[in-house]
Amino acid sequence: MLFALADCNSFYASCETAFKPFLRGRPVIVLSNNDGCVVARSREAKQLGIAMGAPFFQIREFCRANRVAVFSSNYALYGDMSQRVMQTLASTVPEIEQYSIDEAFLNLTGMRNVTTAFAESIVDRVKLWTGIPISIGIAPTRTLAKVANRQAKMDGMKTCLLLDESKRIDVLKRFPVEEVWGVGRQLSVKLERMGIQSAFDLAQQDPVQIRKRFTVIQEAMVRELNGETCLGNQQSPPTAKSIQTSRSFGKPRYEFDALSSAISTFVSRAAEKLREQGQVARAVDVYIRTSPFRPVAQYSASTVVPLGRPTSDTLLLTQAALDGLAKIFQPNYAYQKAGIILIDLSSAAVNRAQLTFFDDPEELERRAGLMKTLDRLNEKFGRSSVMTGTQLLDDSWKSVQQNSSPRYTTEWDDLLVAK
Numbered sequence: 053m054l055f056a057l058a059d060c061n062s063f064y065a066s067c068e069t070a071f072k073p074f075l076r077g078r079p080v081i082v083l084s085n086n087d088g089c090v091v092a093r094s095r096e097a098k099q100l101g102i103a104m105g106a107p108f109f110q111i112r113e114f115c116r117a118n119r120v121a122v123f124s125s126n127y128a129l130y131g132d133m134s135q136r137v138m139q140t141l142a143s144t145v146p147e148i149e150q151y152s153i154d155e156a157f158l159n160l161t162g163m164r165n166v167t168t169a170f171a172e173s174i175v176d177r178v179k180l181w182t183g184i185p186i187s188i189g190i191a192p193t194r195t196l197a198k199v200a201n202r203q204a205k206m207d208g209m210k211t212c213l214l215l216d217e218s219k220r221i222d223v224l225k226r227f228p229v230e231e232v233w234g235v236g237r238q239l240s241v242k243l244e245r246m247g248i249q250s251a252f253d254l255a256q257q258d259p260v261q262i263r264k265r266f267t268v269i270q271e272a273m274v275r276e277l278n279g280e281t282c283l284g285n286q287q288s289p290p291t292a293k294s295i296q297t298s299r300s301f302g303k304p305r306y307e308f309d310a311l312s313s314a315i316s317t318f319v320s321r322a323a324e325k326l327r328e329q330g331q332v333a334r335a336v337d338v339y340i341r342t343s344p345f346r347p348v349a350q351y352s353a354s355t356v357v358p359l360g361r362p363t364s365d366t367l368l369l370t371q372a373a374l375d376g377l378a379k380i381f382q383p384n385y386a387y388q389k390a391g392i393i394l395i396d397l398s399s400a401a402v403n404r405a406q407l408t409f410f411d412d413p414e415e416l417e418r419r420a421g422l423m424k425t426l427d428r429l430n431e432k433f434g435r436s437s438v439m440t441g442t443q444l445l446d447d448s449w450k451s452v453q454q455n456s457s458p459r460y461t462t463e464w465d466d467l468l469v470a471k
């Protein structure tokens with residue numbers, strides 16, 4: 053087998069500079085909804101030390117002083133650019149598996165002449181056709197292709213090919229085990245305690261012992277690092293850019309409970325859609341605001357809450373969104389609108405193959421089953437037949453279409469009740 057991982061460099065920031073060539077070489081950052089915090093940084097912005105997730109108001113002056121170009125996030129643009137990049141990649145090889153908004157595996161199995169020049173020709177074509185810079189890593193397994201891609205980025209190169217044994221060993225020796233695809237922080241602590249520090253150390257382990265000590269997933273990591281393909285073909289559905297749900301309230305709401313109820317409802321809808329598309333989200337963006345058209349004290353805020361691991365679980369997403377809401381909520385404002393955006397989406401199938409050590413496979417299975425049941429019940433008995441408790445806290449925010457007649461025939465809530 054032979055795979056290439058094509059990954060866009062600083063994707064959101066690159067989408068912004070693609071149309072503004074004069075910004076090349078300047079630090080660029082992209083902010084979350086309502087310009088709350090940093091969600092993407094160009095290489096130059098990273099070098100300035102701007103942190104992912106930094107609240108913008110804290111670094112506004114710093115950005116001005118350092119001539120940082122600042123953009124509000126434009127998910128419609130990123131989604132469209134992603135599609136163009138994927139189409140361009142698809143024009144170069146027979147089979148691609150899109151993995152996230154800015155990454156895809158290219159299946160090169162059976163292709164001849166897989167050389168640096170070939171890889172660079174793909175990088176150049178994507179740059180020419182879309183304006184987006186990408187890096188390519190090529191190796192016999194997806195896990196090694198990920199390693200190769202990171203190595204290319206660290207070396208400031210367009211490509212990195214891990215095709216011969218000495219190069220593989222050389223790169224793995226310099227590659228921290230924590231950075232290996234699917235390892236993550238918690239497992240790496242455990243591995244380091246066993247004296248495993250580099251990807252090479254992990255590759256040296258006996259796969260059978262690793263399975264006994266951990267699970268088949270970690271065994272697969274070891275085998276993949278040694279060039280043996282274990283992860284099945286993960287055809288992912290076309291990736292949506294992000295899923296947004298928001299609504300203006302009929303009357304302004306002041307209470308935390310009302311906003312909690314609204315946010316919970318938005319998350320439920322969005323999570324349902326996420327599962328329908330076979331995707332998981334890495335973060336949820338929550339926002340609330342007063343009406344700019346009313347003579348009231350103005351307030352608007354948003355925050356991005358990263359999930360511990362990508363998920364489509366309504367309960368976990370709701371918890372994250374409500375944590376975010378608690379952080380930005382201020383009492384005594386007349387809130388007119390709230391919304392959530394599920395961001396950084398990727399394929400659920402590929403993520404499932406990359407469980408981290410502390411994920412209990414049985415628990416995950418059980419939760420996936422619960423979500424399936426939830427979706428089935430809601431499909432059968434109408435939307436919101438089964439919902440999370442927080443949706444019910446205070447649903448007064450729903451009364452937006454006060455003048456419309458009840459939807460007698462399409463909504464269970466509006467069914468006529470015989471007394």
Ligand SMILES: [Mg+2]
Nearest residue numbers: 059060061154
């Ligand atoms: Mg990327």
